[in-house]
Amino acid sequence: MSEHSDHRTERDNLREKIIGLGEASLHKSYYQELQARLAELERFRALLDQTYDAVFLFRAKGGRIVDVNATAEVYLGYSRGELLSRSFDDLVSPAQRSDFIAYTRRKHRSPAESEETYRVSLVSRDGREIPTEVAFRSVTFGDDRYIVAIARDITERIRVERDLRIKECAFESSINGILIADPEGVVTYANPSFAEMFGYSGPEALRGMNLERFFVDPSAAEEIVRDLLENQPIILETEGLRSDASPFYIEVSGSVVRNEAGDPICIMLVVMDITERIRLDRLKRESYAQLGKNIEQFAVIGDHIRNPLQVIVGCAEMIDDPLAEKILEQARRIDEIITELDRGWVESANVRQFLRKHGEGVELPERRPISLSSQTDEDS
Incomplete structure (x- = not known):
């Protein structure tokens, strides 16, 4: 083939490529690439349309x-x-x-x-x-x-944030001490009331402490953590330990927070200072016990008064004198007063029921007032 013929063939091949003819067409190569790009753009748009965001x-x-x-x-x-x-x-x-x-x-x-x-x-x-x-x-x-x-x-996020702020304000303003610790018992949060109750400068001072630090008996903290992780509810009265090592009475209740898989995330304790309540309870028990003793002593005194009074009555009845009737009259009045006191205090069902309920073991005497008239009849 001549050189001129070869040059013409090369030129024709190039022309076919440019106008889109032949296997090696430039137009065909560009069109395929364009189709691929368009398909990629369509996939990208479809992906954007499926996103949660606008x-x-x-x-x-x-x-x-x-x-x-x-x-x-x-x-x-x-x-x-x-x-x-x-x-x-x-x-x-x-x-x-x-x-x-x-x-x-x-x-x-x-x-x-x-x-x-x-x-x-x-x-x-x-x-x-x-x-x-x-x-x-x-x-x-x-x-x-x-x-x-x-x-x-972010409607739902704002609602959750609002709820969290409300709960946080409730925690912060609670008069009870609130403590949150990890499952190992290390403090992660404490509200101002807890810090004040235990004598610390502020909640931040408690972060990282172990629960054992807040109990006179460290085993109480271990018992609390163990019971909560075992899903056992707790309401425990024990002695707390302030930062200055002074003990005081507290009531502890708690719960455990778990994730969706049921694994513990943290434990929360609510602590109340019950020192004053314990003191008042003790004072009431002592008062009730003393009241029971006083009533018993009063009953004994009544008997002691009646015994000589019976002697007086007996002697007066043996005296043949107009004043003897006056003595007997006054003796009966004394006996009636003692009987009325017995009936109003010792023999009162309400007093006895109250003392037996709150007196914790207070024993009340069974009083049977002695009738001077019956005693006198027997003597006579």
């Missing part, structure tokens, strides 16, 4: 939305066309709009590829305000600056 692309200057994912439509209730006809500023709550516009203006002037997070409420099509946390990223395509906004609905 994604917006809008111009840094003016805020006009140029693209959104399907989640943004679901969040706000707008169609894609409705969103593309708006600026991102239009979606922001009116109460926050001025601050947000000022923020995006600063963002427009910020360096490309920078990223920030901003909390803002977006208004849905039905007027509902949705609290979101939006991550903004400034990007540049050619000569144009855009902002990618990835918004996440």
Whole structure:
């Protein structure tokens, strides 16, 4: 084949490649690559549409939305066309709009590829305000600056944070001491009441201490941890130990917090200072016991009064004198007074029931008042 023929064949092959003919066509190679890129973009868009976050692309200057994912439509209730006809500023709550516009203006002037997070409420099509946390990223395509906004609905997070703040305030303001420790018994949290109760400068001073430090008997702490981890509820009265090593009476109740797998995360103790209650209980027991003794002594004294009184009555009845009747009358009055005292105190069912219930072993005498008249009849 001649040189001219070879040159012509090479030229024809090149022409076929350019216009898309032949096996080695440049057009065919470019088309395949384009199809692959388009398929990749479709997969990426499908991935964006399935994300939990709403994604917006809008111009840094003016805020006009140029693209959104399907989640943004679901969040706000707008169609894609409705969103593309708006600026991102239009979606922001009116109460926050001025601050947000000022923020995006600063963002427009910020360096490309920078990223920030901003909390803002977006208004849905039905007027509902949705609290979101939006991550903004400034990007540049050619000569144009855009902002990618990835918004996440934080309604549930705000509710949880509010509930946690309420619980934390309840813990902090509780008059009872509250202590949280890990499963090994190492303190991770204490409220101000606990720190004050045990004589420490503040809750932070207790972090890292072992529970044994707060009990006169260290084995009490071991018993508490063991019972709680074994799901045994506890209400224990024992002696606590202050920072200055002085003991005092406490009542401890507790519970264990477990994760979804049932493994213990921490234990919580509620501690009350019951020193005053113990003191009052002891004082009441002593008072009841003393009251029982006093009643018993009073009953004995009544007998002691009646014995000589009977002698007086007997002697008066043997005296033949007008004054003897006066003596007997006064003796009967004394006997009636003693009998009334017996009936009002010793023989009172309410007093006896109360003392037997609260007196802890107080023994009351069984009184049977002696009748002077019957005694006198027998003597006579």
